[in-house]
Amino acid sequence: MRDHLPGDADLTALPPLQDVVVQLFSHRTITEPIRVPAVVEPLLVLVLAGTARVEERVLDGPWSAATVRAGDFYLTDTQEPYEMRWQTLEGDSFEVMHLYLGLPFIEQAARELLGPQSTAVALLDVSGARDETVHWLMESMRRELLDQRTPSLLCLRGLAQTLAVHLLRHYRAPQGVIRRSNALQAYKLRKVIDAMNAQLADEFSLTRLARTAELSEYHFSRMFKRATGFSPSQYFIGLRMARARQLLIETQRSVIDIGLEVGYSSPSHFSQVFRREVGVTPSAYRQA
Structure with missing residues (x-):
């Protein structure tokens, strides 16, 4: 995502993890659409600060819009790249956290909740919703990464696994929708x-x-x-x-x-x- 944003966007660098990729962005209005990659892991976006009108679309499709504010989140499990743009409201600051949740967490949660053969499950796409559990877990991961001199991988993995269980319980796609496994990580x-x-x-x-x-x-x-x-x-x-x-x-x-x-x-x-x-x-x- 950071490579699609204009030059005035700020990215807070976080310790690299393989199964959990986290990026923090602070940016202003984006009028020209940016393309969000479609990778194997589901993407969660949490609005940390500010208010914005966010528009999304599949490539060359019609735009759908929602007004989001701090605490709202997006969940994307798409198999194709898509575009988004936004206009900040009530000030210039709009801060978001992006989290790609590694498949090992999803698969382990699926085995526990749905049985040993249920690993390739897919999640729903959610736009501009509110979920206090998602908010708390992602905010806890952000604090662990930024506030601790040496972030605990054990703590981060525990939070990520808890997040995977919550997503499967509340945002699992209907049966028959299968996650692809041959995409880029x-x-x-x-x-x-x-x-x-x-x-x-x-x-x-x-x-x-x-x-x-x-x-x-x-x-x-x-x-x-x-x-x-x-x-x-x-x-x-x-x-x-x-x-x-x-x-x-x-x-x-x-x-x-x-x-x-x-x-x-x-x-x-x-x-x-x-x-x-x-x-x-x-x-x-x-x-x-």
Whole structure:
């Protein structure tokens, strides 16, 4: 998500976990839709502060809107990437917590609650609801991660397992809706995108990224596109352009220097790609 947000968004970095991926965002109004990846784990979003009108849609579908405030949450278990945008209300601050809940927690809860064969269960999609148990568990995880000098993995896993049990009891999809198991895992997607951002000035390497994801090139390409809607090379170019747009707006560096930073030694090639992806030349984008 953080790679789709404009440059003025703040991300609070949290200790990396494999089975629980947590990110905190503070941002203003987002008018241009952002694309939320579809990974194997369900995504929970808790509104921590502020009020906003949030709109969602499947790709190219109609928008649905809801006004949300602190304490509201979203639960997404979609098999396809989707888009969202929002407008802040009653001030500029809008803070949210994203939590990808690892499948081991879901599967263990399913075995206990539904029997040893019931592991590939799916969850409902929930938009802008309130649930005090979800709120308390996610807020407890946030405090453990931020307030403790050395966060306890045992505590975090206990909270995550309790959250999985609660979700299965109250938000399980009807029988017959089966969770897919061949999607990209959230922590692997995070590792790959972090690697892309660290290598924007380098030549694109599918081999290197597939190695980061611990997958063959074929399976990595297929699963990455399923998660994001873009091929790895298209996504890499998008990150380059996002970084270039940020530098054009926030710095006075020359267009040539910015092109070099994002991997284009030829100013004409940088301008060509930028215009194709953004719609205007780098100089026109800065002036606008």
